[in-house]
């Protein structure tokens with residue numbers, strides 16, 4: 787076998803493999819791009835959702851939290867925080883978010899602290915809309931359990 791394996795064959799495997807996997811990458815990228823609109827329901831991105839995302843970014847929430855598994859692992863996953871505390875009721879979740887954001891940092895000793903961001907009621911509502919929209923993205927049921 788070693789005698790029959792020459793430079794030409796090695797080159798063909800190198801180029802052939804390169805082309806094959808590059809085409810595979812293109813195909814999978816194309817497939818992902820086609821599927822994304824069905825999964826993320828981008829038609830539901832209202833101005834409030836977009837504004838909420840901006841507030842999310844400006845305050846670096848991802849510096850402590852993860853969203854659909856991406857981000858920091860200091861604080862709870864928030865892609866499903868709406869399922870955790872809203873249980874399908876948007877109004878109840880909005881109220882939870884208003885009081886949660888107002889209460890920070892919690893005085894409890896021994897718990898990790900979340901800072902006080904001093905956001906307005908309107909800003910927290912926008913953040914809430916963003917988190918509700920995020921929770922409805924079809925991300926193959928990530929995270930695997932309700933607690934995140």
Ligand code: HEC
Pocket residue numbers: 841842845846847848849850851860861862864867870886892897898899900901903913
């Ligand atoms: C410095 C780190 C840090 C940053 C930045 C941060 N958080 Fe938190 N957050 C925490 C910690 C720690 C907890 C858990 C606190 C606890 O349970 O007492 C938490 C909990 C939460 C919860 C409740 C989650 C649950 O399942 O109990 C929500 C909602 C939340 N954060 C939203 C936000 C938003 C929105 C932002 C950005 C505006 C943000 N956080 C930025 C640290 C942070």
